[in-house]
Amino acid sequence: MIAFEQVNKFYGDFHVLKDINLTIQDGEVVVVIGPSGSGKSTLLRCINGLETTSDGVLKVKNIQVNEKKTDINKLRRNIGMVFQHFNLYPHKTVLENITLAPINVLKQSAEEAKKTAMYYLEKVGIPDKASSFPSQLSGGQQQRVAIARGLAMKPEIMLFDEPTSALDPEMVGEVLDVMKALAKEGMTMVVVTHEMGFAKEVGDRIVFMDQGRILEEEMPVEFFENPKEERAKVFLSRILNH
Amino acid sequence: MLDFSILVNYFDMFLDGFKVTIIASLIALVASFFIGAIIAVMRITSILPLRWFGTAYVEFFRNIPLVVIAFFFYVGTPALGLEFSGLTAGTIALAIYTSAFIAEAIRSGILSVPKGQMEAGRSSGLSYIQTMRMIILPQAIKIVIPPIGNQFINLVKNSSILALIAGTDLMYQADLISAKTYVVFDVYIFVALFYLVLTIPLSTGVGYLEKRLAKSY
Ligand SMILES: Nc1ncnc2c1ncn2[C@@H]1O[C@H](COP(=O)(O)OP(=O)(O)OP(=O)(O)O)[C@@H](O)[C@H]1O
């Protein structure tokens, strides 16, 4: 479970996150949408401590993320993250990318880690790329490796920050398919995306953000058919019309 | 025409000096690399005292002449109860002086690795040190090889300051030979050739490594 209680964040004088209250249950798929600069990435990155909160309480699995005594590395084992630009390690093969954290964080044997890695590569549909380097893969393949890399830690939560925004259109589908399968298996997911089809199909809830605030929190059907906030309406008409 | 009889007659002295130059350079090279890497990491951590120390170290040693550092360890430290031979004092000075430049090269290499690499490592549960060691530094090294190679070449050449503090290196022996024989020109030409024997393979090696790393991924 992820719980934001009255969370605020500042970058210097700039108020990025304003009075965030949000609870995400285990197994829930929450899709965060909103215009550029509204604070979506920042919200997501607070969950695994890549950004610190300025005040309020943020708990993941009942552990306060920003507490001094919290072992952040331990908390992060449970939270996978997928980035817009994949962030694969270019000097390591696909297999090494995936086994690095299981071996060095979970202390798995190389053999065990390899077995797990192959299982997830199988799952994302590219077991034949295990010994390739990231630069030899297409964007869609790289992003699927990144997802497999996250899953290999067997996390309970997966965070996605615009995972398909950097992809050529013909590759978006293959990544979304992997994510949909994951959602259907009951993974807790927080997804920042502009893919409204994905949001409708597997999202349990839409969180709409604007200027650092959560303006609307709604079931997808309700949100898309009947947005309440004026800014949500404007935003929707803008992205659905292109 | 060069007087090769000098080279032949005093070959043992040339060779002794050459060996000392090689050994001092090698030790200083390894030491300066490790010190430089540690200082570089200090300079970019968020732990302020370490960062201050790293910055002070680099700014201090980069901006004073090498000879001053060498004299400090040769004639300065005995006052503190620490006595070094010229060779040891010179090698320490070389290592410290060069490490400041290497630290800067490594630091800029580290900073040129995209931010997302550290984020990916940290968000998978790796510690800062682990991420540095396994993800950032291996990528930075590729960028850093040419400037570090240049520093190593400078180091070999700079090792000639050993001569000033009786370090028994190549330059020191050359001074002795030329004092004995009253031959100046030829002696130093031979010395130059000895230095080239070290520096040319070094720069070729760096060039080769650079090419190989460029192809590695
Ligand atoms: N390190 C930082 N320092 C200062 N301001 C920042 C920093 N990171 C982000 N911001 C600002 O905070 C605001 C929110 O950024 P954020 O990246 O969370 O937005 P976003 O909703 O993810 O936008 P996008 O859709 O463009 O990715 C932006 O105005 C951005 O300029």
Ligand SMILES: [Mg+2]
């Ligand atoms: Mg963003």
